Amino acid sequence: MATRKRNSSWQVDFRHNHQRYRVKSPENSKAGAEAYEASLRQKLARGEALRPPKEEKTQQEREQKFKDFARKWFEVYVKPNNKHSEIKNKEYALRRRLVPFFGEIQIDKITTLHVNEYVAQRTKERTRNRKPPCNKTINNELIILGTCLRTAQEWYDLPKIPKLKKLKAPPSRFDFLSQEESAFLLQQLSGVWYDIVLAGLDTGLRRGELEGLQWSDINWHNKTLTVRHSWCETQKALTSPKSNRERHISLTNRVCEILARRRKESGFVFLNEQGKKIESKRINDRLSGACKKIGLRRITCHVLRHTFASHLAMAGVSMQKIQELLGHESIQTTMRYAHLAPSSSREAISVLEASRAALPNFGHYLVTSGNQALPMSADFAK
Numbered sequence: 001m002a003t004r005k006r007n008s009s010w011q012v013d014f015r016h017n018h019q020r021y022r023v024k025s026p027e028n029s030k031a032g033a034e035a036y037e038a039s040l041r042q043k044l045a046r047g048e049a050l051r052p053p054k055e056e057k058t059q060q061e062r063e064q065k066f067k068d069f070a071r072k073w074f075e076v077y078v079k080p081n082n083k084h085s086e087i088k089n090k091e092y093a094l095r096r097r098l099v100p101f102f103g104e105i106q107i108d109k110i111t112t113l114h115v116n117e118y119v120a121q122r123t124k125e126r127t128r129n130r131k132p133p134c135n136k137t138i139n140n141e142l143i144i145l146g147t148c149l150r151t152a153q154e155w156y157d158l159p160k161i162p163k164l165k166k167l168k169a170p171p172s173r174f175d176f177l178s179q180e181e182s183a184f185l186l187q188q189l190s191g192v193w194y195d196i197v198l199a200g201l202d203t204g205l206r207r208g209e210l211e212g213l214q215w216s217d218i219n220w221h222n223k224t225l226t227v228r229h230s231w232c233e234t235q236k237a238l239t240s241p242k243s244n245r246e247r248h249i250s251l252t253n254r255v256c257e258i259l260a261r262r263r264k265e266s267g268f269v270f271l272n273e274q275g276k277k278i279e280s281k282r283i284n285d286r287l288s289g290a291c292k293k294i295g296l297r298r299i300t301c302h303v304l305r306h307t308f309a310s311h312l313a314m315a316g317v318s319m320q321k322i323q324e325l326l327g328h329e330s331i332q333t334t335m336r337y338a339h340l341a342p343s344s345s346r347e348a349i350s351v352l353e354a355s356r357a358a359l360p361n362f363g364h365y366l367v368t369s370g371n372q373a374l375p376m377s378a379d380f381a382k
Contacts, residue, residue, distance in 0.1 A: 002014035002037060003025070003030060003033040003034050003037055005030070008028075009024055009025075009028060010024075010025045010027075010028050010029060010030060010032065010033035011023065011024050011025060011033065012024075012025055012033055012036055012037040012040060014037060014040075014041070016041065016044045017044075021040065021044075021050065023040075023050075061155070061156045062106070062107065062108040062156045062158060063106050063107075063108060064106065064107060065103060065104055065105065065106060065107070066098075066099065066102040066103055066104070066105050066106070066107050066110065067099050067102075067103035067104070069107050069148070069152055070094050070098065070099055070103075070148060073148050073151055073152070074090065074091065074094060077151055078090050078091075083232070083239060083240075083242070084232050084234050084235050084239070085232075085234075088234075089140075089144075090144055093140070093141050093144045094144070094148075097122070097141050098141065098144065098145055098148075101118050101121065102114065102118070102145075107149070107152045107156075107158070108156075108158050108159070110149065110161070110162055111162050112162040112163055114162065115142070115145070115162050115163075115164055119138060119142070119167065122138050122141070123138070134169070135166075135167035135168060135169040136169040136172070138167055139166045139167055139169055142164045142166060143164075145164065146164045149161040149162070171336060172336065174303075174306045174336065175297070175299060175303050175306060176303060176306040176307040176309075176310040176311075177201075177299070177303065177304075177307045179311070181296060182201055182307060184294055184296070185197065185287075185290055185291070185294070185296065186198060186201075188290040188293055188294055189286070189290055191273065192270055192271065192272060192273070192278065193283075193286045193290075194258075195258045195262065195270065196210055196270050196278070196283060197287070197304060198254060198255065198258060199213075199255055199258070199270075200301060200304030200305065200308070201304050201307055201308060202251070202252045202254065202255045202308065203225065203249050203251070203255065203308065204249070204304075204305045204308030204309055204325055204326055205227065205249075205305070206230065206241075206242065206301075206302070206305060207280065207283060207284075207300075207301040207302065208230035208231045208232065208233075208239075208280075209227055209229070209230050209231075209241060210270065210283075210301070211230075211231035211268075211270065211277070211278055211280060211283075212229035212230050212231035212238050212239075212268070213225070213229070213268065213269040213270065214228075214229060214266070214267065214268060214269065215263070215264050215265060215266050215267060215268075215269055216266060217229070217269075218259060218269070222250075223250060223251045223256055224248050224249060224250050224251060225248070225249050225251060226246060226247070226248050226249075227241050227246060227247045227248075227249065227327065228240075228241070228246055229241065230242065231277075231280070233280040241327060242327065243327065243329045245327045245329065247324065247325070247327045249325055283301050284300050284301055287299055287300065287301060305326070308325075308326075309322055309325075309326055309334075309337050310337055310340050312325070312337075313337040313338065313340040313341050314340045314341070314342060316341060316342060319331060319334050319335060319337070319338055319341075320334075322334050322337060
């Protein structure tokens, strides 16, 4: 074998048909160089042109199977760039859905047809309740697939990747409490549980943000709190808020009162009777118990967040301001509350009625001549 080590790098150096080939081995070892030489000789024997080692390696990476690339993508891209909950979601989608279907296909050979076949197969499957998976679930899987393939395109300069067309999905439904239900619920609670629910109703914090709230996040002078942390129950640690978005929320008078009663210099704001951090599942358990006691439908802590946003929308607060307070990355997420705004539809209809009242012949057939509205003749109207 014509292999040798030069300047700590293994090289292949041989002649074929009176032409010399001297290239660096992609794998820096004697065995790797010998294997590389053998592969080069085989290609030359078949009449194939040789690529430079870098191009050869890139082509091999493009031709790797989806299951191999997905494993590398998960370790190199997903884990460093996602929160723990999102890592779990992507791991499940890859392991249970995407790899079983696309696993044996080369990443540069995945086509729109493959994606359409995947969607068709998923819509025929049945979940535990014997219903097909909802379109939103399938769309979430397509989003993960798309991110994975776009990363492959960036890393290996794939010539193209398939277009992913999402399924039509109805807007997500959400529940919220009326003012009366909110007051009735608070009457059933006491101690730290009353304080947590009241804070959720008046700040719109996510459950993890309520649990992770620190006294250093409270600005007593300006009566505001800054959302800097979220408690991750799986990791048992403070992490950044969702989408890594820090935000500021003004405090209502009643929230200021409950915080003043609990005020300390540092640490978690909400602790149980023993002075320890609240367990995540206990919040929803207490809410369920209180709802059952008063005959109210079962709710979770996230309904408090929906209630906060819904009441703001009904009070006429702009969607942009609600987006800012909730920390939504996209205004589209906030727009789910837009239909609750009291003036939006009423003002639109008022404008329509006012424009009609300004027309002298309103109620008759009209034709236009240039920019001027003219009554239509009786004969033409027939």
